[in-house]
Amino acid sequence: MEQNPPLLTLLSAAEIRDLVAAGEERRFTDNQNIHARGSDLPGLSVIKSGRVRFGIFGEDGRYIQTGLLGQGHCFGEATLFANMPRAYDADAVGETVILSVSKKKFDDLCDAHPGIAKALLVTLTSRLYEALDFADDIRRLSIETRIAKQLFRFVASGGFSSETIPVRQTDLAYALGLSRVSVGKALETLKRRGLIELGYGEIRIADRAGLENWVIDHDSRHAER
Amino acid sequence: MEQNPPLLTLLSAAEIRDLVAAGEERRFTDNQNIHARGSDLPGLSVIKSGRVRFGIFGEDGRYIQTGLLGQGHCFGEATLFANMPRAYDADAVGETVILSVSKKKFDDLCDAHPGIAKALLVTLTSRLYEALDFADDIRRLSIETRIAKQLFRFVASGGFSSETIPVRQTDLAYALGLSRVSVGKALETLKRRGLIELGYGEIRIADRAGLENWVIDHDSRHAER
DNA sequence: CAATGAATGCTAAAAATTTAGCATTTCGTG
DNA sequence: CACGAAATGCTAAATTTTTAGCATTCATTG
Numbered sequence: 206m207e208q209n210p211p212l213l214t215l216l217s218a219a220e221i222r223d224l225v226a227a228g229e230e231r232r233f234t235d236n237q238n239i240h241a242r243g244s245d246l247p248g249l250s251v252i253k254s255g256r257v258r259f260g261i262f263g264e265d266g267r268y269i270q271t272g273l274l275g276q277g278h279c280f281g282e283a284t285l286f287a288n289m290p291r292a293y294d295a296d297a298v299g300e301t302v303i304l305s306v307s308k309k310k311f312d313d314l315c316d317a318h319p320g321i322a323k324a325l326l327v328t329l330t331s332r333l334y335e336a337l338d339f340a341d342d343i344r345r346l347s348i349e350t351r352i353a354k355q356l357f358r359f360v361a362s363g364g365f366s367s368e369t370i371p372v373r374q375t376d377l378a379y380a381l382g383l384s385r386v387s388v389g390k391a392l393e394t395l396k397r398r399g400l401i402e403l404g405y406g407e408i409r410i411a412d413r414a415g416l417e418n419w420v421i422d423h424d425s426r427h428a429e430r
Numbered sequence: 431m432e433q434n435p436p437l438l439t440l441l442s443a444a445e446i447r448d449l450v451a452a453g454e455e456r457r458f459t460d461n462q463n464i465h466a467r468g469s470d471l472p473g474l475s476v477i478k479s480g481r482v483r484f485g486i487f488g489e490d491g492r493y494i495q496t497g498l499l500g501q502g503h504c505f506g507e508a509t510l511f512a513n514m515p516r517a518y519d520a521d522a523v524g525e526t527v528i529l530s531v532s533k534k535k536f537d538d539l540c541d542a543h544p545g546i547a548k549a550l551l552v553t554l555t556s557r558l559y560e561a562l563d564f565a566d567d568i569r570r571l572s573i574e575t576r577i578a579k580q581l582f583r584f585v586a587s588g589g590f591s592s593e594t595i596p597v598r599q600t601d602l603a604y605a606l607g608l609s610r611v612s613v614g615k616a617l618e619t620l621k622r623r624g625l626i627e628l629g630y631g632e633i634r635i636a637d638r639a640g641l642e643n644w645v646i647d648h649d650s651r652h653a654e655r
Numbered sequence: 656c657a658a659t660g661a662a663t664g665c666t667a668a669a670a671a672t673t674t675a676g677c678a679t680t681t682c683g684t685g
Numbered sequence: 686c687a688c689g690a691a692a693t694g695c696t697a698a699a700t701t702t703t704t705a706g707c708a709t710t711c712a713t714t715g
């Protein structure tokens with residue numbers, strides 16, 4: 206259950222110092238919108254603290270969550286390198302502080318510190334393979350297994366204290382593109398096996414090793430070859 | 431229907447020259463295996479000619495195609511930057527020539543040409559957002575719309591002469607993780623609207639503008655906001 | 656031009672998933 | 686500690702999708 210490394214952990218102290226100096230700090234409260242899909246002010250954003258949730262609202266009002274990033278992670282690369290507008294709505298999860306670096310300052314910074322480009326390559330590569338992996342999951346795995354993997358993703362990206370994950374079944378359904386009924390049924394299956402425990406607005410991983418084994422057993426990519 | 435730019439189109443003549451000099455040419459025949467999932471010789475590969483198909487074989491023998499890259503595109507970045515083994519089986523589609531650059535030579539090259547890292551950032555960013563987009567599609571769009579988008583992807587990545595796409599319905603089913611019956615039914619719907627024509631082992635886009643409109647009308651992300 | 660393998664077309668039953676309710680439990684708050 | 690909002694639990698019908706066939710069409714080749 207690897208997790209992609211936050212950008213900040215890949216930078217040297219000097220690089221971080223200059224990055225912070227080049228950026229501007231912005232504070233957001235829980236659920237506050239950071240940017241809307243389609244807006245196109247180019248720049249790199251780094252999460253100094255808190256978490257950011259990414260997703261799309263369909264016109265039917267339905268929300269699909271695409272990602273959740275925590276401290277040290279960055280976003281907005283597409284506005285820098287691919288000249289794209291923001292692909293997702295971004296909202297703060299809890300009190301969140303963002304460092305915003307304009308495209309111009311970022312380009313200067315990159316020239317001064319080649320290590321920053323290297324670090325972004327690492328981050329983007331990891332994230333690309335996570336996304337490909339996720340897409341494969343949807344096509345190949347049972348709902349139970351997808352939920353198990355998603356729980357590990359929450360643990361990895363969220364930085365939660367324990368193995369208790371503050372997530373509603375509705376959120377899981379959003380994230381995986383399923384109905385709440387299907388999610389509930391699959392969670393029930395995992396619970397019956399003693400792998401998780403269900404709470405009100407939270408899910409506890411009761412048997413981490415067991416849950417990992419569930420994934421391995423049900424994901425043929427992990428099978429010996 | 432944007433398409434991510436091949437790496438080679440992003441490099442200067444000097445960069446291409448040195449890249450080619452650092453690499454080693456390998457030739458493959460149609461369907462020949464280039465590398466298996468799990469192998470871990472690090473290096474960057476660039477497609478000089480031909481096409482490469484990426485996918486996974488499940489232990490049940492079922493094959494899921496994850497991607498198809500054409501001339502000028504690169505692969506293997508994850509072995510360079512994320513230290514990962516190959517995530518997918520790669521097979522040649524048609525006569526294919528690959529330029530393989532070892533990790534060591536690539537690192538030297540990167541130091542000499544900072545533009546190469548920049549170009550890879552562009553490529554990886556585009557590819558990441560394509561992958562995220564694809565994952566969203568699976569969760570949000572009807573089968574018809576997903577097929578329409580997939581046809582455009584084939585056109586864009588394949589470099590086919592006309593709007594006739596040499597793809598079996600079985601291949602579409604593999605790529606989208608659906609059954610052949612569902613694919614056939616959805617194709618029938620698109621055909622009845624006069625958007626496509628079905629052949630033996632191929633699909634023709636009969637009304638490109640109409641098919642694009644179908645996607646726009648059914649993908650709320652394209653709706654005005 | 657007949658034979659053959661490969662692909663599509665079609666069908667119906669089985670299985671999975673969603674939808675739309677309503678009941679119940681939980682948790683914070685007045 | 687009663688209340689209300691929010692979340693989960695549960696159910697059954699409706700819908701979608703897959704599975705498993707078999708029939709038909711197409712293209713190649715001997």
